[in-house]
Amino acid sequence: MNKHQLDWAGALMTDRNFVLWESERGEPIAARIAIAGDFLPAGNVELRHAEGWRGATGTLAPHFEDISTTFANLECAIDTSGLSARKLVGLGDIVSAPPESLDYLLAIGSVAVGFANNHSYDFGAAGVERTRQALAGRNLALLGAGRDMTSPPDVFVWQGPGTGGVRVGLWAAAKASHDLAQSDAEGVEPATLPRARQALERMKSRGARFSIALLHAGVLRTNYPDPADVKLMDAMTDAGFDLVAASHSHRISGAKVIRSGRNRPGFCFYGLGSIVSGYIAAPIEREGIIVVAGFGSGGDLASLEVRPVLLGASGFGEVPPAGTSRIILDRFRNLSGEIADASAKRLFYREVSQNLVGLYLRDAHAAFRESGVPGLARKTSRIRMRHLRRLAHGFFP
DSSP: OOTTSOOGGGOEEOSSOEEEEEOTTOOOOOEEEEEEEEEEOOTTOOOOOTTHHHHGGGGTGGGGTTOSEEEEEEOSEEOOTTOOOOOOSSSOOOOEEOGGGHHHHHHTTBSEEEOOSTTTTTTHHHHHHHHHHHHHTTTOEEESEEEOTTSOOOEEEEEOSTTSSOEEEEEEEESSOSOBOBTTBOEEOBOOHHHHHHHHHHHHHTTOSEEEEEEEOOOTTOSSOOHHHHHHHHHHHHHTOSEEEEESSSSBOOEEEEOTTOSSOEEEESOBOEEEESOOSSGGGGEEEEEEEEEOTTSOEEEEEEEEEEEOTTSBEEOOOHHHHHHHHHHHHHHHHHHHTTHHHHHHHHHHHHHHHHHHHHHHHHHHHHHHHHHHHHHHHTOOHHHHHHHHHHHOO
């Protein structure tokens, strides 16, 4: 078996979950943490439940009945009334949500929320601060935005229930953002290996025994991870993170176990999809996964599993029917196999090269329509070398 291949022969798939790994000690679970993808309560989300945002978790609630806390990516600013939104450069949307939407996160047990993404600064620094205040009003910590590079990475260490040793460190960072922090300007926490190492040091100094990085990384309109993201996430795991997970593509991808150079396995999940989203460009973007890490009373990882999510017509996540669960989990398993045998790299470049030219032309047209020649110039200036490399790989694999 490839050293990065998950042991599918030993994995147990049911209609509700996929158990990827279990400790040989077989100890009882003292606490479980859920790592979810994008929470985007904007756009075409329809709040239909009589009990509001808290009640809207009802269709997904069974996945969280045994969860002690949840770590997810909040992909829009909160409580932005009266603030000016920035101008768009190309396609996309400016997104925000009311403070009441945070009740959804409270209902699934959240205590800290990642806010490192491409929409963090849709309403500028004032929007970040307004979002932070809205979260603080509900005793939620915001991670991943609002600092400059002279400040240390912002981390959160969660203490498990009781007096046991369950202490889990959380860090949020982004690659997929135009608003990365600089030495002289606040912004989004950058997903780099040096910052990851600093975050690990801060977590350990606060007693964390298990470390999680939630990254905003990936590419839209493909299930396959960018090879550069794979390399970075694997390196973060080699550096000491126990679990690194990504969201941004609004699609699920596969996973990998990292065993080399470690005294215990580490795990990378390259695409989690969404738990709530009002922006769905294709039916496959209704599929998501939740990673659940179970811990023994001493704080060691005891189990790791994946639970499937299906976004309903309202945009809210649901526990899928048995047949649909199998389809989602089978897709996750197949994608993991393609990552392990390296075929995912070829498939990624093939897909993105087919989409890239058309997307840029549409973006440029939208930028010109919105802001004229200055908008077009800004869009052209944001064509990055990695996009040209993707295009070249697609034509010359």
